[in-house]
Amino acid sequence: MNMLQSPASSDRIHARYWLETSESPAKAAEIIAGEQSSGTFLALANETAELKERSGARVERLTVLDTVDHPSLPGRYAAGARFTRCELELSWPLGNIGTSLPNVLATVAGNLFELQCVSGLRITDLHLPSAFANVYPGPAFGITGTRALAGVAHGPLIGTILKPSVGMGPEQTAAEVQKLIAGSIDFIKDDELQADGPHCPFEDRVRAVMREVHAGADRLGRKVMVAFNLTGEIDEMKRRHDFVQAQGGTCVMVSLNSVGLSGLHELRRHSSLPIHAHRNGWGYLSRHPALGWDYRPWHKLWRLAGADHLHVNGLGNKFSEGDDQVRASVQAVTEPLWPHAPMHVMPVFSSGQTGLVAAATYAAAGIQDLIFAAGGGIFGHPAGVPAGVTALRQAWDAAVADVPLAQHAAARPELQQALGFW
Amino acid sequence: MNMLQSPASSDRIHARYWLETSESPAKAAEIIAGEQSSGTFLALANETAELKERSGARVERLTVLDTVDHPSLPGRYAAGARFTRCELELSWPLGNIGTSLPNVLATVAGNLFELQCVSGLRITDLHLPSAFANVYPGPAFGITGTRALAGVAHGPLIGTILKPSVGMGPEQTAAEVQKLIAGSIDFIKDDELQADGPHCPFEDRVRAVMREVHAGADRLGRKVMVAFNLTGEIDEMKRRHDFVQAQGGTCVMVSLNSVGLSGLHELRRHSSLPIHAHRNGWGYLSRHPALGWDYRPWHKLWRLAGADHLHVNGLGNKFSEGDDQVRASVQAVTEPLWPHAPMHVMPVFSSGQTGLVAAATYAAAGIQDLIFAAGGGIFGHPAGVPAGVTALRQAWDAAVADVPLAQHAAARPELQQALGFW
Numbered sequence A, B: 001m002n003m004l005q006s007p008a009s010s011d012r013i014h015a016r017y018w019l020e021t022s023e024s025p026a027k028a029a030e031i032i033a034g035e036q037s038s039g040t041f042l043a044l045a046n047e048t049a050e051l052k053e054r055s056g057a058r059v060e061r062l063t064v065l066d067t068v069d070h071p072s073l074p075g076r077y078a079a080g081a082r083f084t085r086c087e088l089e090l091s092w093p094l095g096n097i098g099t100s101l102p103n104v105l106a107t108v109a110g111n112l113f114e115l116q117c118v119s120g121l122r123i124t125d126l127h128l129p130s131a132f133a134n135v136y137p138g139p140a141f142g143i144t145g146t147r148a149l150a151g152v153a154h155g156p157l158i159g160t161i162l163k164p165s166v167g168m169g170p171e172q173t174a175a176e177v178q179k180l181i182a183g184s185i186d187f188i189k190d191d192e193l194q195a196d197g198p199h200c201p202f203e204d205r206v207r208a209v210m211r212e213v214h215a216g217a218d219r220l221g222r223k224v225m226v227a228f229n230l231t232g233e234i235d236e237m238k239r240r241h242d243f244v245q246a247q248g249g250t251c252v253m254v255s256l257n258s259v260g261l262s263g264l265h266e267l268r269r270h271s272s273l274p275i276h277a278h279r280n281g282w283g284y285l286s287r288h289p290a291l292g293w294d295y296r297p298w299h300k301l302w303r304l305a306g307a308d309h310l311h312v313n314g315l316g317n318k319f320s321e322g323d324d325q326v327r328a329s330v331q332a333v334t335e336p337l338w339p340h341a342p343m344h345v346m347p348v349f350s351s352g353q354t355g356l357v358a359a360a361t362y363a364a365a366g367i368q369d370l371i372f373a374a375g376g377g378i379f380g381h382p383a384g385v386p387a388g389v390t391a392l393r394q395a396w397d398a399a400v401a402d403v404p405l406a407q408h409a410a411a412r413p414e415l416q417q418a419l420g421f422w
Helices: A025-035 A049-055 A101-108 A131-135 A142-150 A170-182 A202-220 A234-246 A256-270 A282-286 A295-305 A323-334 A355-365 A385-401 A405-409 A413-421 B025-035 B049-055 B101-108 B131-135 B142-150 B170-182 B202-220 B234-246 B256-270 B282-286 B295-305 B323-334 B355-365 B385-401 B405-409 B413-421
Strands: A012-021 A058-068 A083-093 A118-127 A157-161 A187-189 A225-229 A251-255 A275-278 A291-293 A309-311 A346-349 A371-373 B012-021 B058-068 B083-093 B118-127 B157-161 B187-189 B225-229 B251-255 B275-278 B291-293 B309-311 B346-349 B371-373
Touching (some): A012 A058, A101 A295, A101 B251, A142 A225, A157 A385, A202 A225, A234 A251, A234 A256, A234 B256, A251 A256, A256 A275, A256 B256, A282 A291, A282 A295, A282 B282, A282 B291, A295 A309, A295 A323, A323 A346, A385 A405, A405 A413, B012 B025, B012 B058, B025 B058, B083 B101, B083 B118, B101 B118, B101 B256, B101 B295, B142 B225, B142 B346, B157 B385, B202 B234, B234 B251, B234 B256, B251 B256, B256 B295, B282 B295, B291 B295, B295 B309, B295 B323, B385 B405, B385 B413, B405 B413
Parallel strands (some): A118 A291, A157 A187, A187 A225, A251 A275, A346 A371, B157 B187, B187 B225, B251 B275, B309 B346
Antiparallel strands (some): A012 A083, A012 A118, A058 A083, B012 B083, B058 B083
């Protein structure tokens, strides 16, 4: 799917869709545009031409792709109906809702997926007027802020996720962190299943983990960045954030779909730490290609609302997304939001990552300003965690230098050994 | 889909799924249970039997339904794979996350939809330990509080949605409200596309509309309830709520998917007015039957987080959901959450509603404690809005008395005339 060619000078909200419809595409486009602005199922006398001109959504572009015999989504279609697929771009006047992300969501992705003439609908891009950048400052830390706090000036941040995901108590968690810091890792995160349960209370975990981070800092000369999952209600998140900060922590993590756009924005307003944004639940939003969300429009909302690190899955991942989808996500997340307000974030790669995909990942991202999180790719190293971390760094060095892994491994025993198990 | 037989005495979190998998169902169930608790893709030494016993998710039930040749969702399956469909129930110890709704979401609907062995996954029910009722008080007003504020002791609240959805300024909106109040309507709501845009600023709209509501109250002896859409960022929502309250308003409305669970809960904590909860975006969560959410588990989260009125679509609606789905939603929303903490909310029926579906709606709901919102069903009445509202009330009287509409209409000209255009 092509990216939306930014209507940079437009003061309207633009959204692009992949649409499949039982109607003629032109009629379906008008139905959707009407339903999502001034129209409704019935023609109303007070929807005047003037009102429609002022507030109606506009069909900016409609390109027919092909026609099929079977609908992608079940529904109540006429017998013998055929289904036309097209690319649709709509726009809305900013005056309808103003610069409000929650209301952008209701406008571009509200009731339209349920329309009877829609047999498939997926939002593929979103472009907002730059006035949004005045209201939503985007990531407070992004790439440079994260690098400064992590004490990692160059190269990817080599990271991992604490496992088992849930079940370890605070001290057991701290012991795992201690091993990882001893291995000179850059970044550690809670699993999204680990929050503030009675078995591993948030504050006890943060306290125990930060003890190790501070001890490690004496040796490493930098504080390993740990993303503590503070997902919860607004007051809880603020309290947990303040606790992390008071303990000298440098990152907090939140599950985006759990707290919502308003939740993230409120956390962003309160936070003085980078926000590691987890996309768990992404599957129910995206897994059927004829329904829901592409990553491109979806991630823009969260980026604008304040995410500093955004998950993009990983190449060769263990989930269902193919590499093409991951590459599209990486491309989206590394593009500037606006020329004057790029709002760069750090993409987070995870799920079955090893040094074997470093070169392809570097090719996809075009930058090293990313978090590369591996589990088995580190812990599986026969010489232990430090060698696992070193091997990942070596693989990235090879990728950046455009040297084949095997060649680079010749004088580097950690990488050499890693190639045997990755 | 059967409802989850409440494991009333369980102190675990239970979720039920419709699952389609390329694996053997037993293996797929274990993979999902592992991924969503202590396990991961690799066997880890520190995932001890003790830890697993304490924190692992448990497969409570697995019932194979059938096997098919083609996957419901695309993915990377082995050539020649067949796909088995089953009902799966999992449970988690409360100790993993504690009584936190945002973390329930990440646990029961996190990364599992993306698993490679999953060719279809839909969450069909959710049961939480009653400890949640101690932390989340649910709706503050629900049925009785709404009836008291609306001044409607019996029968459904007859309502409508302001149209055109967006484009009217404050005074034009107030003029529409004035007409509806003159017609003795019970309930009016903003469209979800109408928020706080520069063309119709929230405070100006509320002020103008409430002027009409107060004027109408002098005549009706009750304040018509108007749900003002305050969807926005947390601070904006609180400010707008306070303004509505200061103007004597009796209801606020919010787009659930826009503000998230944490956003709704924070609004609930702040609010001293009923919260009218709009589900726009429901289509992208539910439209493919092999993916995402049934209404039953989804609505429970929002109900617990504080929704007072919950949209359920309507019978014979203009969207894509069939009547069976609507009936299932109505059944879910009218059941108690727990025997000691039922947390009853008002279901909201809308989309192409007329008196013709009153009897079927009453049969589905079993109660008259609901909001029945019609647009064309009121405005289309040849004798005007008052007759349209009266005709809807008459249709509901007939439904409750179990009298055929035509018979009931004989001595009631408003209903008689309505039957000609509904």
